Amino acid sequence: MQKEVGALTREEAGAELAFLARRLQELDEAYHTADAPLVSDAEYDTLRRRNEAIEARFPDLIQKNSPSFRVGGKLAAGFKKVKHSIPMLSLSNVFSKEEVIDFVDRIKRFLGLPAEAQIEFVAEPKIDGLSFSAVYKNGVFVQGATRGDGSVGEDITENLKTISQLPKRLQKDGDLFAPMPSFLDVRGEVYMSKADFLVLNEQQKESHKKEFANPRNAAAGSLRQLDASITAERRLSLFAYAVGRMSGVSFQTHWEFLQALKKWGFPVNPLIRKCQNVDEMLSFFEELTEKRASLPYDIDGIVYKVNDFALQERLGFITRSPRWATAHKFPAEKAITRLNKIRVQVGRTGALTPVADVEPVNVGGVIVRHATLHNADEIERKDIREGDTVVIQRAGDVIPQIVSVDLSKRSLDSQPFIFPSRCPVCGAHVERTEEDAITYCTAGLSCPAQVVEGLKHFVSKNALDIDGLGDKNIEQFFEWGWVKNPVDLFYLEEKYGPLLRQENGWGNKSADNLFEAINHVRQGVDLDRFIFALGIREVGEMTARLLARQFGSWDALMKAMQAEEATELLMHIEGVGPVMAMHIVDFFKEPDNVVLLHQLTTLIPIHPYQTIVQNQTPLTGKTVVFTGTLTTLTRAEAKQKAISMGAKVAGSVSTKTDYVIAGEEAGSKLKKATALGIQVLSEEEFHQMLDLS
Numbered sequence: 001m002q003k004e005v006g007a008l009t010r011e012e013a014g015a016e017l018a019f020l021a022r023r024l025q026e027l028d029e030a031y032h033t034a035d036a037p038l039v040s041d042a043e044y045d046t047l048r049r050r051n052e053a054i055e056a057r058f059p060d061l062i063q064k065n066s067p068s069f070r071v072g073g074k075l076a077a078g079f080k081k082v083k084h085s086i087p088m089l090s091l092s093n094v095f096s097k098e099e100v101i102d103f104v105d106r107i108k109r110f111l112g113l114p115a116e117a118q119i120e121f122v123a124e125p126k127i128d129g130l131s132f133s134a135v136y137k138n139g140v141f142v143q144g145a146t147r148g149d150g151s152v153g154e155d156i157t158e159n160l161k162t163i164s165q166l167p168k169r170l171q172k173d174g175d176l177f178a179p180m181p182s183f184l185d186v187r188g189e190v191y192m193s194k195a196d197f198l199v200l201n202e203q204q205k206e207s208h209k210k211e212f213a214n215p216r217n218a219a220a221g222s223l224r225q226l227d228a229s230i231t232a233e234r235r236l237s238l239f240a241y242a243v244g245r246m247s248g249v250s251f252q253t254h255w256e257f258l259q260a261l262k263k264w265g266f267p268v269n270p271l272i273r274k275c276q277n278v279d280e281m282l283s284f285f286e287e288l289t290e291k292r293a294s295l296p297y298d299i300d301g302i303v304y305k306v307n308d309f310a311l312q313e314r315l316g317f318i319t320r321s322p323r324w325a326t327a328h329k330f331p332a333e334k335a336i337t338r339l340n341k342i343r344v345q346v347g348r349t350g351a352l353t354p355v356a357d358v359e360p361v362n363v364g365g366v367i368v369r370h371a372t373l374h375n376a377d378e379i380e381r382k383d384i385r386e387g388d389t390v391v392i393q394r395a396g397d398v399i400p401q402i403v404s405v406d407l408s409k410r411s412l413d414s415q416p417f418i419f420p421s422r423c424p425v426c427g428a429h430v431e432r433t434e435e436d437a438i439t440y441c442t443a444g445l446s447c448p449a450q451v452v453e454g455l456k457h458f459v460s461k462n463a464l465d466i467d468g469l470g471d472k473n474i475e476q477f478f479e480w481g482w483v484k485n486p487v488d489l490f491y492l493e494e495k496y497g498p499l500l501r502q503e504n505g506w507g508n509k510s511a512d513n514l515f516e517a518i519n520h521v522r523q524g525v526d527l528d529r530f531i532f533a534l535g536i537r538e539v540g541e542m543t544a545r546l547l548a549r550q551f552g553s554w555d556a557l558m559k560a561m562q563a564e565e566a567t568e569l570l571m572h573i574e575g576v577g578p579v580m581a582m583h584i585v586d587f588f589k590e591p592d593n594v595v596l597l598h599q600l601t602t603l604i605p606i607h608p609y610q611t612i613v614q615n616q617t618p619l620t621g622k623t624v625v626f627t628g629t630l631t632t633l634t635r636a637e638a639k640q641k642a643i644s645m646g647a648k649v650a651g652s653v654s655t656k657t658d659y660v661i662a663g664e665e666a667g668s669k670l671k672k673a674t675a676l677g678i679q680v681l682s683e684e685e686f687h688q689m690l691d692l693s
């Protein structure tokens with residue numbers, strides 16, 4: 001059982017924060033970069049909240065790489081990178097009436113308003129798509145970008161141009177003298193309608209291509225195409241709902257801005273509504289919960305936004321999301337079905353993962369056939385057995401889960417599930433790790449399942465991204481004995497003739513495409529992707545990036561890993577722990593791997609790692625202390641502003657303090673600052689500093 005946050009020791013909290021940082025990074029990246037979520041939204045939110053709760057209790061343990069500081073995923077290689085005019089942030093989530101009330105109360109407190117004060121909100125459907133930014137200069141669309149990591153996105157200008165709903169030029173709506181922005185960065189969501197999604201999947205199926213799991217993934221896969229002509233073939237739609245930087249015009253409220261967007265030619269969701277209080281917000285939520293299934297596009301909740309722009313400005317941001325908005329998410333959808341069989345799959349690292357095959361059932365519009373069972377403990381804890389009647393849950397677009405078993409329907413001869421004590425694929429003995437309750441096959445690369453899964457991972461989207469080499473192809477090539485390791489892929493072309501002669505349909509064109517995709521990799525890959533592709537145990541995308549950042553080049557990494565002090569060198573990297581270091585060193589020590597790596601890096605040039613420089617402000621990295629009464633800002637707002645400029649805010653003055661910002665009637669802290677010779681700023685000077693950023 002997981003401990004309550006209140007019961008955690010400092011040590012446990014530190015360890016768990018490090019774990020959560022890693023896990024959430026992995027999940028974020030799967031969601032945003034690979035368009036393939038690993039867990040349900042509900043599970044993700046639970047982790048995120050636990051992280052927040054632990055951070056709130058142990059603020060000094062907050063990790064540098066805390067998920068709270070991050071939005072979205074890694075950038076896919078291949079797209080030009082674009083810096084956003086202002087960051088594209090994410091939204092906090094709430095799930096209950098109480099939390100909505102809390103959200104509104106918190107806003108009032110922050111603004112120093114009484115509880116009975118009224119704040120107007122705009123409630124909007126939360127579109128389940130892919131966010132975009134579209135920049136207009138003097139009314140002309142000049143640049144489109146994805147959210148990327150929040151500060152830097154991918155240049156999708158050409159792709160966005162293919163969406164007919166996006167105005168290429170701002171319209172004047174008959175009023176020639178209407179004020180027009182000289183610069184406008186519009187934010188919104190690109191999505192695929194439910195109907196267009198079904199048509200697309202039908203086409204994918206006919207042309208033997210992989211079907212998309214849901215409209216969101218289809219939209220993401222269609223928009224983020226290096227070849228915009230593919231985007232043009234897909235039917236994408238969009239809604240505009242927010243603003244980045246804007247000059248030349250101004251609005252008092254979000255609502256007015258949305259009306260202007262309509263005039264300029266953007267689709268704005270027709271269901272948006274102004275709400276004067278929590279009751280109105282909640283009844284809108286109820287209404288949309290009812291309507292949801294009949295809408296032509298997927299929504300996953302409601303977004304509430306403070307309507308007044310001046311208040312939004314004062315409220316500012318909390319690390320990754322605005323304080324003036326939140327997303328009220330719909331609960332996960334559930335259904336009852338029969339669990340037919342529990343299968344145990346063997347993954348790339350040898351992990352044995354149980355999967356439930358269930359009687360196909362419609363869960364909120366999606367036919368579900370399989371559910372994840374996580375590990376042996378989960379099956380035991382929930383006492384899940386073959387033949388059981390189970391409640392299955394699907395949230396968002398991820399692998400469904402089994403919530404509970406209906407014991408009253410269990411047959412008398414039902415037997416508990418016995419987790420295999422040998423690898424179901426190769427028969428080798430298995431080992432169970434203490435820390436994560438996962439059972440591993442011990443055969444390593446002599447287990448065919450591990451080889452095949454490793455190959456699938458090697459070519460997967462976030463790794464080497466060899467398009468056209470699907471899971472089924474890999475299995476087939478392995479079975480034919482053509483590909484036994486990643487190097488073999490690069491000699492696969494020798495099988496061109498035999499490939500065409502195979503029964504199950506490779507034509508010249510598909511074979512050419514495949515070899516072109518493989519050969520494309522010979523032009524080079526980024527260091528972090530390459531490290532990730534190797535499939536080293538415990539090394540997800542984030543760790544791969546940490547290693548790439550630390551060593552910079554492949555040669556430097558190899559040299560370090562062959563050095564005697566390899567483990568220490570790894571442990572110096574923030575975010576790399578002893579277990580991970582051990583797996584990495586083991587991997588690079590293994591003689592077979594050394595040979596393979598040498599061959600691979602002769603075939604593929606590895607690009608050195610490139611870093612993106614963050615924005616600097618006069619307060620970046622500085623420690624500031626506030627004292628006295630501020631007249632133009634509440635203390636919370638002032639702190640918020642300082643933090644958003646990269647400062648650390650401390651409660652007391654010490655030699656480590658860089659600035660003391662003194663309001664009226666400042667007392668002992670001001671004295672101490674003067675005594676220590678620390679620079680003191682007036683409230684006005686603080687404002688000037690803010691303006692500089």
Ligand code: IVH
Nearest residue numbers: 089090091124125126127131241242303322
């Ligand atoms: S406003 C700074 N409004 O939800 C606030 N977001 O989980 C920016 N989304 O990244 C977001 N519908 O991709 C906003 N009506 C809506 C939305 C919406 C969908 C997405 C958006 C955002 C994500 C946050």
